[in-house]
Amino acid sequence: MIKGKWILFCLCILLSLQAHAALPDRETPVVLAVRSVAPAVVNISAAYTETRHRRGFGDPFFDEFFRDFFEGSPGMRQQRTSLGSGVIIDGERGYVLTNAHVVARGETITVTLENGSELPALLVGADTESDLAVLRIESDTALPQAPMGVSHDLMIGETVIAIGNPFGFSHTVTTGVISATNRHVRSNRQVFKRFIQTDASINPGNSGGPLLNIRGELIGINTAIHARAQGIGFAIPIDRARRIAKDLIEHGMVIPLWAGLRIQEMDRGLADYLGKGEVQGLLVREVEKDSPASGAGIRPGDVLAAMDGQPVTKITDYREHLEMLMPETPVRLDLLRKGRSLTLSMTPRSFPMERAAALPEKLMGIQAAEQPGTPHGVVLTEVRKNSALDRAGVRPGDRIRSLGEREITSLSDLHAALIRHRMDREVSLRIQRGNRIYTLTLPLES
Structure with missing residues (x-):
């Protein structure tokens, strides 16, 4: 009996030692990444x-x-x-x-x-x-922070980890793979572009949480769920998020990068007119004085074919590439000039705020002012004759309540919105006249 108990005791010790010895094998890269972040x-x-x-x-x-009857009443709070x-x-x-x-x-x-x-x-x-x-x-001591990764070199099929607060269950961990990159996702109000798609479970409450690679590096911010399917989640690439976060911290808003180019999409008719055959790219219409583009040697009439090796055929390609760059980061431009190929380097920088005051007149044909005591909108003091707003029936005394997605409460709001949308063909406006508010789409002037 004693011998049997001794054998059983030794067996338990052996199994315990084996379990502890196997523990390092269970510490997978996922476990280590989660523990770290x-x-x-x-x-x-x-x-x-x-x-x-x-x-x-x-x-x-x-x-x-x-x-x-109850308009203006407090209602039920x-x-x-x-x-x-x-x-x-x-x-x-x-x-x-x-x-x-x-x-x-x-x-x-x-x-x-x-x-x-x-x-x-x-x-x-x-x-x-x-x-x-x-x-x-605010904290009395330094807080832990997630190490930054990059998202420009993500691989389809690589393992990713999502951590968040789905349905109130704090610090829930899910894993999956990258299903696709550069996905466009439509919400009720707008289209979000160049998202990371993953099959890691992302549920309500995960929004804003990190998407990590197998090294525990931050590669995206989880943000959206495809409502009609399971196993499909989306994240904002960290290369873009890092740039936007920097602007929000330094300026409280996003300041788009500025190159100083006015460009136009090429179609067959324009290519034939310019004698460029089947050439695809963006035609440079104007180069602003003392801009990064003028300093790089770009000229009107050049055709921009690629940025950092990526073809650009639409204005959105050009704009989205700039959005991914950090300020003072050089970008390689492949151009065609009079039938010859050339490569130039340009370093975009944040849009100079001193130029923002001219944008309402330049892009919309208006002059506007803040009205003391009025928290909503800016008042139009002048509407240029034959401008798009003039033809739409907008007149001095009307107020701009919003431009694009931005609520307008001051001239600085208007300037910031126009900086953001200055390369768009058109933008939505909410105009107030008296107690009525109208929504219209305004083509922006060049």
């Missing part, structure tokens, strides 16, 4: 007040009566909370990167760390067009 992943709670007005009884007459995730990108200064829609309506924002600590957060800046926002939290 998880402390930098946060849960975000944004509280806001929603006002609900009383409704009628389903009858159009009563609905209209109640709407008119209810406290709401939106939940999401975020990742600390600067532990020394306390900067957190997340989605703009997570904090869009937040009156108070609270960040919860992995250890359960709750810290109030301030919104540094948000950009609805990219769906990115930066928060700042």
